[in-house]
Amino acid sequence: xxWQKIRSGVMLVLSAIACPCHLPISLPLTLALLAGTxxxxxxxxxxxxxxxxxxxxxxxxxxxGLRWMGQANAAREVCEQRPAHSIKMPSIQTAPKE
Numbered sequence: 001x002x003w004q005k006i007r008s009g010v011m012l013v014l015s016a017i018a019c020p021c022h023l024p025i026s027l028p029l030t031l032a033l034l035a036g037t038x039x040x041x042x043x044x045x046x047x048x049x050x051x052x053x054x055x056x057x058x059x060x061x062x063x064x065g066l067r068w069m070g071q072a073n074a075a076r077e078v079c080e081q082r083p084a085h086s087i088k089m090p091s092i093q094t095a096p097k098e
Contacts, residue, residue, distance in 0.1 A: 008064075008065045008066075008068035009065075011062075011068065012062070012066075012069070014057070014061040015057075015062035015065055018057040018058040020054060020058060027043075031044065
């Protein structure tokens with residue numbers, strides 16, 4: 001159960017990073033950090049493929065993260081309620097009034 005929480009959290013963080021709505025901000029920042037490297041050259045020449053790959057990564061990681069989070073919640077032990085007629089209430093005795 002602990003590892004399911006961790007792996008679902010990792011997948012949800014990965015989906016937040018790969019979210020296509022964040023790419024117009026995060027992609028230029030990534031290119032600025034990778035400036036002068038072959039990775040930056042490849043990314044600038046294949047921006048469409050990068051957006052497509054990040055969109056697929058977002059959808060897959062979000063699906064796995066939500067699925068694994070649901071499994072972790074379902075794995076918890078649930079106590080079932082007993083029927084009301086089986087619960088015995090203690091009788092309250094009062095002192096006689098004088």
